[in-house]
Amino acid sequence: MTTAVSFEKVSRHFGAVRAVDAVDLDIRPGEFFAMLGPSGSGKTTCLRLIAGFEQPTAGSISIFGERAEGVPPYRRNVNTVFQDYALFPHLNVLDNVAYGLMVKGVGRTERAKQAEDALKLVQLPGYGARRPSQLSGGQRQRVALARALVNKPRVLLLDEPLGALDLKLRENMQEELKLLQRALGITFVFVTHDQGEALSMADRVAVFNDGRIMQIGTPQDIYERPQTRFVADFVGSSNVLSPDFVARYSGKRRWASLRPEKIRLAEKAGQGVAGTVRARSFLGATNRFTVDAEGTRLHVITPAGQPVPEDGADVSLVWLPADLHLMDEPA
Amino acid sequence: MPAGSAPVILPSRGGIAGALSDIFWRRPKLLLFLMLTPPLLWLGIVYLGSLFALLLQSFFSIDDFSGLINREFTLKTYGELLRPANFDIIVRTVTMAACVTLASAVVAFPIGYFAARYARGKWKALFYLGIMLPLWSSYLVKIYAWKLILAKEGILTWLFAKLHLSWLLDAWLSLPYVGGNSLSVSFTGTFIVFVYVWLPFMILPIQAALERVPGNLVEASSDLGATPGQTFRNVLFPLALPGIVAGSIFTFSLTLGDYIIPQIIGTSRLFIGQAVYAQQGTAGNIPLAAAFTVVPVVIMGIYLWAAKRMGAFDAL
Numbered sequence: 001m002t003t004a005v006s007f008e009k010v011s012r013h014f015g016a017v018r019a020v021d022a023v024d025l026d027i028r029p030g031e032f033f034a035m036l037g038p039s040g041s042g043k044t045t046c047l048r049l050i051a052g053f054e055q056p057t058a059g060s061i062s063i064f065g066e067r068a069e070g071v072p073p074y075r076r077n078v079n080t081v082f083q084d085y086a087l088f089p090h091l092n093v094l095d096n097v098a099y100g101l102m103v104k105g106v107g108r109t110e111r112a113k114q115a116e117d118a119l120k121l122v123q124l125p126g127y128g129a130r131r132p133s134q135l136s137g138g139q140r141q142r143v144a145l146a147r148a149l150v151n152k153p154r155v156l157l158l159d160e161p162l163g164a165l166d167l168k169l170r171e172n173m174q175e176e177l178k179l180l181q182r183a184l185g186i187t188f189v190f191v192t193h194d195q196g197e198a199l200s201m202a203d204r205v206a207v208f209n210d211g212r213i214m215q216i217g218t219p220q221d222i223y224e225r226p227q228t229r230f231v232a233d234f235v236g237s238s239n240v241l242s243p244d245f246v247a248r249y250s251g252k253r254r255w256a257s258l259r260p261e262k263i264r265l266a267e268k269a270g271q272g273v274a275g276t277v278r279a280r281s282f283l284g285a286t287n288r289f290t291v292d293a294e295g296t297r298l299h300v301i302t303p304a305g306q307p308v309p310e311d312g313a314d315v316s317l318v319w320l321p322a323d324l325h326l327m328d329e330p331a
Numbered sequence: 332m333p334a335g336s337a338p339v340i341l342p343s344r345g346g347i348a349g350a351l352s353d354i355f356w357r358r359p360k361l362l363l364f365l366m367l368t369p370p371l372l373w374l375g376i377v378y379l380g381s382l383f384a385l386l387l388q389s390f391f392s393i394d395d396f397s398g399l400i401n402r403e404f405t406l407k408t409y410g411e412l413l414r415p416a417n418f419d420i421i422v423r424t425v426t427m428a429a430c431v432t433l434a435s436a437v438v439a440f441p442i443g444y445f446a447a448r449y450a451r452g453k454w455k456a457l458f459y460l461g462i463m464l465p466l467w468s469s470y471l472v473k474i475y476a477w478k479l480i481l482a483k484e485g486i487l488t489w490l491f492a493k494l495h496l497s498w499l500l501d502a503w504l505s506l507p508y509v510g511g512n513s514l515s516v517s518f519t520g521t522f523i524v525f526v527y528v529w530l531p532f533m534i535l536p537i538q539a540a541l542e543r544v545p546g547n548l549v550e551a552s553s554d555l556g557a558t559p560g561q562t563f564r565n566v567l568f569p570l571a572l573p574g575i576v577a578g579s580i581f582t583f584s585l586t587l588g589d590y591i592i593p594q595i596i597g598t599s600r601l602f603i604g605q606a607v608y609a610q611q612g613t614a615g616n617i618p619l620a621a622a623f624t625v626v627p628v629v630i631m632g633i634y635l636w637a638a639k640r641m642g643a644f645d646a647l
Contacts, residue, residue, distance in 0.1 A: 086551035088548060090569045090570055100555035103558075
């Protein structure tokens with residue numbers, strides 16, 4: 001089976017900065033793939049390498065089996081939804097959407113029809129005559145999506161497309177994007193720094209840091225079985241426990257990750273790990289505490305409605321041994 | 332000091348400056364009025380006033396026998412403009428202005444594009460210096476320098492000879508209208524110097540317009556399948572058009588009104604500026620000079636109206 005996008009030891013250096021450093025990556029056809037990482041981790045550069053805006057310093061990239069180095073963006077059947085949409089301000093919505101068809105020489109009536117269909121697909125029928133400046137952020141985002149999809153790309157690249165939207169709109173768009181991807185069967189590659197977004201939408205997630213991929217896996221894999229301290233900390237802010245701490249409670253000297261929601265407050269004192277509550281915050285459905293346990297800070301999340309200890313109270317924390325996830329990171 | 336004990340309302344700064352600051356803050360329109368009155372008086376009375384006085388003059392006529400100005404309304408002076416000798420001057424000047432504008436735009440676009448997209452830090456400083464530096468030296472010095480460059484014994488002739496291209500220069504100079512004895516006494520020479528002198532006025536607005544085009548629009552166009560040529564035609568050019576039009580207003584109107592360049596470099600045939608100079612000076616025909624002056628004003632008006640109709644300012 002061919003892969004949709006394949007990176008072999010791909011590097012992109014800007015002077016001394018290694019934006020992408022020897023990355024190996026296989027994206028499967030029809031997959032919703034997320035690249036997750038903090039800013040400057042190389043995820044956007046990877047996306048730009050697929051689009052053709054950047055050329056690799058070393059390594060090779062193939063898209064559906066075809067070598068892509070040295071191929072300009074306009075000869076790649078890959079389209080991008082830009083972070084700030086990059087709609088053409090001098091064209092109306094219909095001409096924006098029809099742009100890709102226009103430059104490929106599709107006739108005026110045919111491209112107007114296809115562009116209108118694409119606008120229907122993103123639920124903006126009849127918006128063709130407006131200017132991008134007359135649209136809201138969410139509408140511009142949909143136009144950008146329609147403008148890319150109308151070209152029927154083999155791979156659709158999305159660069160933090162939901163970043164500029166407010167929370168409610170973002171949640172709606174997440175769902176819509178997911179449904180759209182399922183319906184069209186196009187490979188989506190999605191760049192985000194929002195771990196919630198990556199976990200909820202993607203089939204598989206690659207976690208980036210410092211130009212390298214830390215871990216690739218399904219959202220469950222990444223969340224429940226992080227392989228490194230970075231992944232554990234970045235994805236869902238897990239408690240990263242030092243080898244010394246872990247040795248005391250499990251007997252193995254290894255770095256481990258413990259999800260805040262897996263920790264419970266013990267019914268009676270003397271059980272588990274003793275600690276002092278340092279800070280607490282109410283998050284709606286949950287309560288979040290920071291507990292100082294023998295010099296190690298532990299974050300604890302409990303469902304709302306359970307008893308809430310006071311600031312400075314002494315508590316005992318317990319968890320199931322299976323929830324303490326030992327990582328590959330060398331001790 | 333505890334946080335709660337600082338005064339909430341601070342005392343006035345005192346003095347006239349302090350009182351004025353408070354007054355202007357409360358009445359911002361007063362400040363605006365005071366700031367705008369002097370320039371508006373200048374613009375309204377001195378500048379526009381003299382323009383209207385000029386316009387008025389063009390509706391008077393001159394008595395052919397006495398040489399005195401006949402202060403009665405007449406369109407006779409405008410009729411004079413249509414005489415072949417005068418009409419030729421208008422056509423010649425407008426043609427020159429159009430050619431200079433077109434050439435300036437073609438030369439300026441790549442320079443402005445480089446400055447807007449690629450030049451950063453010291454390269455940008457160098458760009459501005461390179462554009463501005465020629466403007467610091469006297470206009471007359473530059474034109475006389477060009478006279479030497481373009482003269483029969485000048486650098487350009489020498490350069491063409493060294494490159495064994497003298498035949499090309501001679502062939503060009505033997506052409507009717509654009510040619511002449513040497514470049515410095517031909518319309519080609521006038522054209523070259525006009526383009527040189529007005530080029531900064533075209534580069535800067537184009538650069539400013541391109542500076543406002545986000546780089547990712549070029550990427551988006553390429554991403555959607557447009558070749559660099561298509562991106563230029565469909566994205567860059569339309570978005571730079573307001574800048575090109577702004578620049579062309581400068582180059583076009585400056586060429587229409589100039590009388591020094593064609594006098595020093597070029598043929599003995601007149602341009603509008605020279606005609607105005609001759610009519611109001613030696614000939615003492617102020618009404619005809621005024622009528623000639625109205626021509627560029629009207630042409631620029633038509634030009635701007637046409638540019639607006641064609642949507643040149645839509646992207647503003």
